[in-house]
Amino acid sequence: MFARATVVSALVLVAGGLAGRAEAQPAATAAFPVATVHLERNATDSDYEVVFEVTGAQDGLAELTVLGPDRRTVVAFKAPDSSTLGIRGFRFESPEPSDIKAVKSAYPEGIYEFSGRTSKGAKFAGKSTLSHRVAATPTLVKPATPTATLSVRDLTLAWSPVEGVAAYSVGIKHEESNVNLTAMLPASSTSFAVPDGFLTPGKKYKLAIGAVTREGNITFVETTFTTEK
Incomplete structure (x- = not known):
């Protein structure tokens, strides 16, 4: 299937400081510029797939986790060691079964929670709602x-x-x-x-x-x- 282009941007910059002898506060978690999940139906081949798309900031992601509505971990990525630059963008595609019941069981409707950490330690998070509703087929x-x-x-x-x-x-x-x-x-x-x-x-x-x-x-x-x- 053809990749679908998605453009969503949200970036939070947090500046922290010291007050007296108080300890420095941990950096806040920023929103992923892109963190989405959607369903694709190929009417010609009669199959379905679920697609996850994630884009971090300029620094690559060293860790990425996606939790489903039932709290199962559906995506888990971790760079092998700290020497890598991480990965800036991901597109995960499920297998493409013709049985929609299998897809619905593996990827139920609801909110999917994304969390990640960059190679420099910055934290990102996001949410995306998966629906099983699909459009009719264009002729x-x-x-x-x-x-x-x-x-x-x-x-x-x-x-x-x-x-x-x-x-x-x-x-x-x-x-x-x-x-x-x-x-x-x-x-x-x-x-x-x-x-x-x-x-x-x-x-x-x-x-x-x-x-x-x-x-x-x-x-x-x-x-x-x-x-x-």
């Missing part, structure tokens, strides 16, 4: 079939509207060269104009259109198309 209008041959210029992709969505995501990928384009569009959109110059003549591309709910869950429909030579 592709252009291309209508996986065998479609399309122009590399003035190309507009189109799909039928899905009721109750918050946004649409579009992903185009040429797998051989690993060149891809992703875009998030408002809920009123039913088409996307591919920038001239992105597509190469005579190549096969993978296309994914996603219907995004207000909770951030995505229902993808995938297809392929070939560009004219």
